[in-house]
Amino acid sequence: MGKAVLMQGNEACVEGALAAGMRLFAGYPITPSTEIAENCAVRLPLAGGTFIQMEDEIAGIAAVIGASAAGIKAMTATSGPGFSLKQENIGYACLTEIPCVVVDVQRSGPSTGLPTSPSQGDVMQARWGTHGDHPAIAVSPSSVKETYELIIRCFNLSEKYRTPVIFLMDEMIAHLREAVELPDMDSLEIEDRLTPLTAEKNPFPYLVKEGEWVPRLMPLGMGQHYHITGLIHDDTGFPTNSHEEADKLCRRLLDKIQKNKEDIITYDGYLLEDAEEVVVCYGGTARAALSAVDEARMEGIKAGMFRLITIWPFPEEQIFRLADKTGRILVAEHNDGQILLEVRRSAQGKVPVDFIGKINGDVITPEELLTKIEEEHYAKCADKK
Amino acid sequence: MVNKRELKLQPGWCKSCGICVAFCPKHVLELGENGVVIAHREECILCGQCEKRCPDYAVYIEEEEADNLWVKLY
Amino acid sequence: MPSVLIKNNMREEHLPHIWCPGCGNGVLMRDVASAIDNLGLDHRKVVIVSGIGCSSRAAGYMDFDTIHTTHGRAIPYATGIKLADPELEVIVLTGDGDVSAIGGNHLIHAARRNVGMTVVVFNNNIYGMTGGQYSPTTPRGEYGTTAVYGNIDRAFDIAALAFGAGASYAARGDTYHVEATTYLIQKGILHKGFSIIDCASICPTYYGRKNKKGSAVDMLMRQKTHGVMAEHAEKMTPEQLQDKQVIGVLAHTNYPEFTAEYQKIKDGLRGGKKDGQK
Numbered sequence: 076m077g078k079a080v081l082m083q084g085n086e087a088c089v090e091g092a093l094a095a096g097m098r099l100f101a102g103y104p105i106t107p108s109t110e111i112a113e114n115c116a117v118r119l120p121l122a123g124g125t126f127i128q129m130e131d132e133i134a135g136i137a138a139v140i141g142a143s144a145a146g147i148k149a150m151t152a153t154s155g156p157g158f159s160l161k162q163e164n165i166g167y168a169c170l171t172e173i174p175c176v177v178v179d180v181q182r183s184g185p186s187t188g189l190p191t192s193p194s195q196g197d198v199m200q201a202r203w204g205t206h207g208d209h210p211a212i213a214v215s216p217s218s219v220k221e222t223y224e225l226i227i228r229c230f231n232l233s234e235k236y237r238t239p240v241i242f243l244m245d246e247m248i249a250h251l252r253e254a255v256e257l258p259d260m261d262s263l264e265i266e267d268r269l270t271p272l273t274a275e276k277n278p279f280p281y282l283v284k285e286g287e288w289v290p291r292l293m294p295l296g297m298g299q300h301y302h303i304t305g306l307i308h309d310d311t312g313f314p315t316n317s318h319e320e321a322d323k324l325c326r327r328l329l330d331k332i333q334k335n336k337e338d339i340i341t342y343d344g345y346l347l348e349d350a351e352e353v354v355v356c357y358g359g360t361a362r363a364a365l366s367a368v369d370e371a372r373m374e375g376i377k378a379g380m381f382r383l384i385t386i387w388p389f390p391e392e393q394i395f396r397l398a399d400k401t402g403r404i405l406v407a408e409h410n411d412g413q414i415l416l417e418v419r420r421s422a423q424g425k426v427p428v429d430f431i432g433k434i435n436g437d438v439i440t441p442e443e444l445l446t447k448i449e450e451e452h453y454a455k456c457a458d459k460k
Numbered sequence: 461m462v463n464k465r466e467l468k469l470q471p472g473w474c475k476s477c478g479i480c481v482a483f484c485p486k487h488v489l490e491l492g493e494n495g496v497v498i499a500h501r502e503e504c505i506l507c508g509q510c511e512k513r514c515p516d517y518a519v520y521i522e523e524e525e526a527d528n529l530w531v532k533l534y
Numbered sequence: 535m536p537s538v539l540i541k542n543n544m545r546e547e548h549l550p551h552i553w554c555p556g557c558g559n560g561v562l563m564r565d566v567a568s569a570i571d572n573l574g575l576d577h578r579k580v581v582i583v584s585g586i587g588c589s590s591r592a593a594g595y596m597d598f599d600t601i602h603t604t605h606g607r608a609i610p611y612a613t614g615i616k617l618a619d620p621e622l623e624v625i626v627l628t629g630d631g632d633v634s635a636i637g638g639n640h641l642i643h644a645a646r647r648n649v650g651m652t653v654v655v656f657n658n659n660i661y662g663m664t665g666g667q668y669s670p671t672t673p674r675g676e677y678g679t680t681a682v683y684g685n686i687d688r689a690f691d692i693a694a695l696a697f698g699a700g701a702s703y704a705a706r707g708d709t710y711h712v713e714a715t716t717y718l719i720q721k722g723i724l725h726k727g728f729s730i731i732d733c734a735s736i737c738p739t740y741y742g743r744k745n746k747k748g749s750a751v752d753m754l755m756r757q758k759t760h761g762v763m764a765e766h767a768e769k770m771t772p773e774q775l776q777d778k779q780v781i782g783v784l785a786h787t788n789y790p791e792f793t794a795e796y797q798k799i800k801d802g803l804r805g806g807k808k809d810g811q812k
């Protein structure tokens with residue numbers, strides 16, 4: 076461990092990305108993610124990389140995918156309106172299997188909304204924002220230190236599964252300043268995409284090897300002379316209208332995430348062993364939840380917290396098991412109940428799933444959460460009597 | 461070194477647009493039922509009008525050596 | 535067996551291409567291949583980038599590393615590729631709708647920014663892939679399936695637009711003037727910076743039929759009679775130039791190229807320092 080430095084969430088995002096090997100950032104200024112672009116503009120040329128401010132959000136993601144196709148790790152960052160604009164090209168990266176990291180610092184919407192206010196309203200967009208059935212990985216940090224650690228994980232997952240990874244930050248964490256002890260570079264696990272062993276012309280660049288989940292694509296400019304397209308393609312990389320080939324490709328894209336959920340999903344449990352009231356939350360909301368759970372415990376309420384770190388794929392088995400051993404679930408998020416739907420689906424009616432949310436740009440306070448836990452707890456006690 | 465050149469067709473690529481027929485200065489080419497045919501090979505002066513205008517690469521002058529004519533022109 | 539040029543530069547197994555009989559795109563794609571061939575470029579270092587539309591299917595036929603991207607976005611994808619590896623020769627194949635409607639913003643900013651790439655526009659004055667809707671280069675008064683009563687919009691002159699936006703190399707070619715167009719593409723590839731060659735294609739199927747332009751041959755003949763080489767145009771009066779299409783270089787200046795300038799910043803910052811060192 077190095078010495079502690081005072082760092083903002085957005086700054087930690089850039090430092091972590093650099094540690095992960097990011098060598099290109101292309102983006103467009105938007106509150107509250109702008110500090111990510113600003114820090115990249117300072118830091119990337121020092122690290123031998125490239126920063127470019129593009130003409131719009133779409134160009135930002137397009138340049139990132141282009142750079143990644145040419146073999147370097149690339150990232151863009153945005154907030155709500157910009158995240159909407161990037162969606163088509165996120166789908167392109169899904170289908171063509173070009174790794175990239177998209178940071179979305181969520182702000183209050185819809186539309187221009189409340190640009191400087193926190194929100195977690197893009198959770199479903201991170202899953203379903205681009206059209207068609209597609210894979211999705213989204214990860215959400217709850218502290219500045221975790222921002223540093225998880226952006227590295229985003230790059231690793233993106234490289235490993237050759238898919239865009241959404242880093243779902245929120246304004247609370249993005250603009251939070253905390254003392255952070257950054258880990259030694261040597262201690263970090265950095266994953267790089269697999270590439271073919273030779274640059275020989277390969278008639279089947281998209282053919283997946285036995286025992287692997289993704290094709291080993293060569294960076295552009297190495298002489299393999301293969302074709303990348305956003306059309307449904309077969310193992311040759313060229314377009315096909317075959318239903319069979321379309322099914323094979325689309326299934327594999329979904330399966331590479333679904334069948335590796337154990338590898339991808341991470342979460343954090345707090346006092347879950349004997350918890351009767353469990354707050355399910357993620358991102359900045361977890362900070363209020365942690366205080367509320369501690370307060371509730373001091374009052375003698377057996378409260379706990381289940382914090383999602385991987386938002387997508389959703390940890391449905393974990394929530395199902397949680398529902399088996401707890402008395403009640405309270406979902407807390409800064410939207411009108413997006414993850415709530417997933418939690419209810421996964422709990423399968425085994426326990427009541429309640430909700431506390433805000434969509435007015437204000438934050439959920441520990442007091443509000445505590446009150447909600449208390450209300451539920453005492454209502455349940457009354458029921459039992 | 462003798463540069464052997466010959467008018468050739470690429471079977472199956474012609475879409476019968478008629479461009480080569482219209483631009484051939486010696487009326488060597490005609491449209492048949494399945495695309496362009498060489499009707500009067502003996503008239504061909506190997507000028508290459510057909511090749512450079514064919515959108516489908518169906519008709520061309522076979523060269524023994526790579527032709528750098530365009531570079532030389534400028 | 536096809537010609538040596540086609541064999542060496544195209545994916546024979548994917549030909550014949552999907553374009554309609556008489557489509558000018560095949561000729562323009564051949565011009566690009568000729569330009570690459572004439573320059574003797576290292577094929578490993580050529581990357582072809584395209585967007586969406588008839589024109590953009592060209593990427594799939596050319597035997598290089600090729601990437602067929604999203605509608606309008608070929609230029610920003612190409613920007614990312616060039617930034618990742620400035621040694622690459624990045625060639626963008628695009629159409630009038632792709633580059634000047636949905637991708638218009640990227641065109642003007644790439645021209646201004648001067649990232650080294652060569653953009654070849656297959657400009658057929660219509661949206662062909664979707665069946666003949668009017669595009670930003672459909673002349674005023676002409677017809678498309680979405681301009682059934684005549685197009686009200688004025689047409690873009692794409693080369694002039696790029697020039698106005700600061701392109702350091704802008705040229706106009708067409709389907710008829712094959713040698714000139716090939717040469718203009720070659721010059722564009724050799725140019726260090728953003729270059730654009732706006733090439734008038736012909737679309738007999740939609741644009742031609744909707745606007746009574748006759749057959750592919752008639753449309754080519756029109757390019758022959760209306761095309762004027764830039765050196766001749768200089769000696770002509772505005773009256774004589776009316777209704778003429780000037781073929782040649784519109785702008786050619788040496789403005790610093792983006793990746794080279796960025797490298798200077800990096801070198802200045804890092805003087806004596808190692809990669810990754812603060």
